[in-house]
Amino acid sequence: MSTELIAFAARLRDLIHAHRFFRAGEVLDGQFDSLALELFTLQFHNNSVYGKICTARGLTPKTVRHWTDIPAVPTAAFKELELTSIPAGERTAVFHSSGTTGQKNSRHFHHTDSLALYETSLLKWYEPHFGFAGSLLALTPPPAQVPHSSLVHMFDCIRQQYPPGLAQFYGRLGADAAWELDLTRLLPALTAASQSLQPVTLLGTAFSFVHLLDELAAQNLRFQLPPGSRVMETGGYKNRSRTLPKTELHALIADRLGLPLTAIACEYGMSELSSQAYDSALSSGRSATAAAVQRHFQFSPWSRVQILSPETGREVAEGETGLIRIFDLANVFSVAAIQTEDLGIRRGEGFDLLGRAAAAEPRGCSLNVGEVKP
Amino acid sequence: MDLPNFFLADLPPEASLTPQLITEACQALKQNRERFLLSRSTADMVKVVCEVGAGWLQPDNRFRRLALEFGPAETGFSAPVLARGLDDFFRQFTPENFNALLEQEFGHVHRLDQFVDPTGAETAPRTALAIGPAFLVHIAAGNLPNPTFMSITLGLLMRSAQLVKCASGAAFLPRLFAHSLYEVDRKLGACLEIAEWRGGNHFLEQALYAETHCVTATGNDETLAAVRAQLPNGVRFIGYGQRVSFGLVTREVLRDESIASVVSRAADDVIAWDQNGCLSPHVIYVEERGLVESDKFAELLSVELARREAEAPRGRLTPAEAAAIATRRALLESTADPRADVKIWQSPGSTAWTVVFEHDVRFQFSCLNRYIFVKPIPDLEVVLQQGLDAVQGKISTVGIAAWPDKTRELARILARHGVTRICPLGRMQNPPLTWRHDGRPALADLVTWTDFETDITPEATSTPTGT
Numbered sequence: 001m002s003t004e005l006i007a008f009a010a011r012l013r014d015l016i017h018a019h020r021f022f023r024a025g026e027v028l029d030g031q032f033d034s035l036a037l038e039l040f041t042l043q044f045h046n047n048s049v050y051g052k053i054c055t056a057r058g059l060t061p062k063t064v065r066h067w068t069d070i071p072a073v074p075t076a077a078f079k080e081l082e083l084t085s086i087p088a089g090e091r092t093a094v095f096h097s098s099g100t101t102g103q104k105n106s107r108h109f110h111h112t113d114s115l116a117l118y119e120t121s122l123l124k125w126y127e128p129h130f131g132f133a134g135s136l137l138a139l140t141p142p143p144a145q146v147p148h149s150s151l152v153h154m155f156d157c158i159r160q161q162y163p164p165g166l167a168q169f170y171g172r173l174g175a176d177a178a179w180e181l182d183l184t185r186l187l188p189a190l191t192a193a194s195q196s197l198q199p200v201t202l203l204g205t206a207f208s209f210v211h212l213l214d215e216l217a218a219q220n221l222r223f224q225l226p227p228g229s230r231v232m233e234t235g236g237y238k239n240r241s242r243t244l245p246k247t248e249l250h251a252l253i254a255d256r257l258g259l260p261l262t263a264i265a266c267e268y269g270m271s272e273l274s275s276q277a278y279d280s281a282l283s284s285g286r287s288a289t290a291a292a293v294q295r296h297f298q299f300s301p302w303s304r305v306q307i308l309s310p311e312t313g314r315e316v317a318e319g320e321t322g323l324i325r326i327f328d329l330a331n332v333f334s335v336a337a338i339q340t341e342d343l344g345i346r347r348g349e350g351f352d353l354l355g356r357a358a359a360a361e362p363r364g365c366s367l368n369v370g371e372v373k374p
Numbered sequence: 375m376d377l378p379n380f381f382l383a384d385l386p387p388e389a390s391l392t393p394q395l396i397t398e399a400c401q402a403l404k405q406n407r408e409r410f411l412l413s414r415s416t417a418d419m420v421k422v423v424c425e426v427g428a429g430w431l432q433p434d435n436r437f438r439r440l441a442l443e444f445g446p447a448e449t450g451f452s453a454p455v456l457a458r459g460l461d462d463f464f465r466q467f468t469p470e471n472f473n474a475l476l477e478q479e480f481g482h483v484h485r486l487d488q489f490v491d492p493t494g495a496e497t498a499p500r501t502a503l504a505i506g507p508a509f510l511v512h513i514a515a516g517n518l519p520n521p522t523f524m525s526i527t528l529g530l531l532m533r534s535a536q537l538v539k540c541a542s543g544a545a546f547l548p549r550l551f552a553h554s555l556y557e558v559d560r561k562l563g564a565c566l567e568i569a570e571w572r573g574g575n576h577f578l579e580q581a582l583y584a585e586t587h588c589v590t591a592t593g594n595d596e597t598l599a600a601v602r603a604q605l606p607n608g609v610r611f612i613g614y615g616q617r618v619s620f621g622l623v624t625r626e627v628l629r630d631e632s633i634a635s636v637v638s639r640a641a642d643d644v645i646a647w648d649q650n651g652c653l654s655p656h657v658i659y660v661e662e663r664g665l666v667e668s669d670k671f672a673e674l675l676s677v678e679l680a681r682r683e684a685e686a687p688r689g690r691l692t693p694a695e696a697a698a699i700a701t702r703r704a705l706l707e708s709t710a711d712p713r714a715d716v717k718i719w720q721s722p723g724s725t726a727w728t729v730v731f732e733h734d735v736r737f738q739f740s741c742l743n744r745y746i747f748v749k750p751i752p753d754l755e756v757v758l759q760q761g762l763d764a765v766q767g768k769i770s771t772v773g774i775a776a777w778p779d780k781t782r783e784l785a786r787i788l789a790r791h792g793v794t795r796i797c798p799l800g801r802m803q804n805p806p807l808t809w810r811h812d813g814r815p816a817l818a819d820l821v822t823w824t825d826f827e828t829d830i831t832p833e834a835t836s837t838p839t840g841t
Contacts, residue, residue: 053707053708074704074708077705310693310696310697310699310701310725313723322693323701339701339704341697343693
């Protein structure tokens with residue numbers, strides 16, 4: 001294991017810790033390119049699989065001049081290859097993508113240093129959006145039940161920022177390993193939260209909110225959560241509940257929990273990354289009165305996003321659709337340049353998420369492919 | 375585009391369909407059939423559809439011009455690809471071909487008109503008359519127009535009133551075809567309706583299915599299951615589901631004097647309708663140890679696809695379609711193991727065409743739009759034993775490049791494995807009028823027979839005497 005990578009990770013943690021960030025791209029602007037090139041050189045030499053991919057494409061530290069030229073690895077490659085510089089014996093955790101049944105999962109390997117950086121990264125970009133006030137309800141199973149979920153690891157890191165007892169998990173693994181809600185605990189917790197003066201933050205997946213909303217509707221329950229309460233909704237449905245359009249889901253959440261729409265933010269992340277994007281405006285105070293504003297996803301200041309035309313591979317113009325590529329400096333021990341399979345619309349420094357491209361069905365009556373062989 | 379409002383699909387997008395509108399349209403179609411269609415002969419119908427087909431082949435034909443002018447934006451196919459696909463299809467509209475179809479389906483061309491036996495004799499001891507459905511509903515898939523044109527044409531031969539429900543956004547070419555029929559024969563056009571809505575609108579669909587006794591549907595398995603589940607008892611259902619096709623090149627033709635022609639025909643099949651359709655190849659299996667090696671074949675195919683891109687460009691893709699290609703290419707570039715001898719040739723700066731050469735005998739689904747796998751094999755037997763598990767029972771067409779004796783032998787083997795059509799490489803997307811879609815009869819599945827047995831004993835034929 002390269003001491004240089006560990007040193008880089010420590011330096012990056014210091015950089016992230018040292019600043020308060022209010023806008024993506026801030027502070028690291030002047031340094032981003034040199035940090036990215038430095039990290040690329042380290043990954044090229046210390047991550048043999050990645051090094052071979054770069055060499056095959058003719059892109060090496062000698063030829064790459066700007067971070068946008070650094071070869072990206074598709075997320076799907078994490079299913080086939082061990083894209084890590086952490087030797088097998090030193091890996092203490094692995095996060096999997098939540099693929100559909102029968103498909104191979106992506107694997108993102110971690111150890112103490114990589115987890116420390118992941119945790120710093122996620123907390124420092126979470127905090128300005130949600131803060132750590134009041135109490136926290138996480139609607140997923142706890143990490144002990146789903147040790148390979150990077151999302152739940154993230155929720156657990158956030159939970160640990162709260163005093164004991166004020167932040168808990170309210171999900172569990174049900175039959176056939178499906179994630180479900182522990183409603184016998186969750187509903188009283190919501191009741192208590194709504195009677196408190198302190199704000200509450202709910203973290204959950206889209207399908208966990210659908211489960212909750214269905215239950216509240218069935219029981220004809222409605223809460224009025226305290227001012228300043230927030231909701232973070234993330235991820236897709238993965239056939240675990242009926243699917244709702246995002247605006248409808250948010251309207252229902254707002255209605256059943258007594259929150260303004262502006263209190264709800266989406267998270268975009270994946271197991272292959274160590275940074276996340278949020279689509280809320282950074283909290284300047286906890287004003288819940290703003291009218292519905294146009295919101296776009298913004299990654300952390302130590303990441304950059306590009307929206308690339310699938311046709312030409314070049315960056316698309318403002319307002320156009322393309323594949324989302326992320327350069328995440330916090331991915332020190334795997335690969336920083338990640339090519340997703342998600343389509344997004346370029347919006348300034350950020351993007352709007354359209355969803356998974358591979359789900360697109362070929363025209364005509366030919367079979368849809370992806371299901372058979374990744 | 376300036377077309378009169380003859381059909382529901384001609385209405386402006388903001389006009390909303392209602393169940394009542396559908397019911398009334400169905401009833402009008404059936405009445406029009408009684409008035410205009412029932413008295414017509416099969417020969418008469420053949421004459422009309424041949425006239426329509428001949429029209430589409432004329433460069434200055436109004437509907438052809440509209441198809442080529444607006445088709446690229448409406449359908450996603452370039453004008454040269456559209457022109458080629460339409461020409462290949464309508465060129466087959468000849469009385470000889472239709473008569474061959476009628477003979478194949480019914481034994482004799484007159485059997486849709488009168489009681490005859492298979493020799494055409496009216497006084498035989500046993501004769502039969504085939505009658506088409508009074509009202510035929512087609513649920514059309516995707517935006518390959520030919521299957522829909524063919525469905526309508528078959529319905530006309532049987533003098534059925536017809537409603538074609540197009541997938542949303544896919545009514546453009548069926549509309550033009552319907553207008554071209556209307557122009558040649560207004561009464562006939564009055565027995566046809568083209569409508570377009572997003573599938574799954576139960577109110578409209580229930581109104582539609584309540585009026586019919588026969589439904590054909592083309593689409594994926596979920597679509598077919600959804601249609602079937604909605605049909606009232608007693609409605610005849612003919613579903614054409616998901617199928618895949620592949621090419622097969624044997625080593626005997628992989629030699630210097632024939633390779634150019636084989637490569638050109640392989641390119642024809644990849645380019646036709648931009649590979650979008652059940653009959654287009656996902657994979658071309660190439661036998662090893664030819665005088666031209668299989669990877670050389672792949673390379674030559676890439677050169678040919680690049681050349682053809684200039685004369686018949688691939689249509690514009692949606693971001694999602696292009697992303698499917700870009701994503702697969704990126705994954706291959708990252709994971710292709712040099713030892714496995716995977717090679718990829720691709721259009722630079724675009725997704726226009728991709729050739730992937732890989733030593734894996736398993737059938738591989740392509741993301742289509744001119745993305746073709748070339749797989750070297752020792753022989754067909756290996757493919758049949760190890761390669762087709764994922765598509766068993768789902769194979770439509772195998773396009774073969776081989777010497778005639780070898781082709782006949784391969785055909786026998788493929789037929790036993792459930793392949794429903796074997797044709798020369800280069801003609802995969804161009805089946806004849808007599809094609810048995812998915813191995814099923816084209817017309818015979820749709821009609822209802824009346825058998826007529828006459829008593830020819832002497833007692834029965836003599837004049838009875840009263841007592």
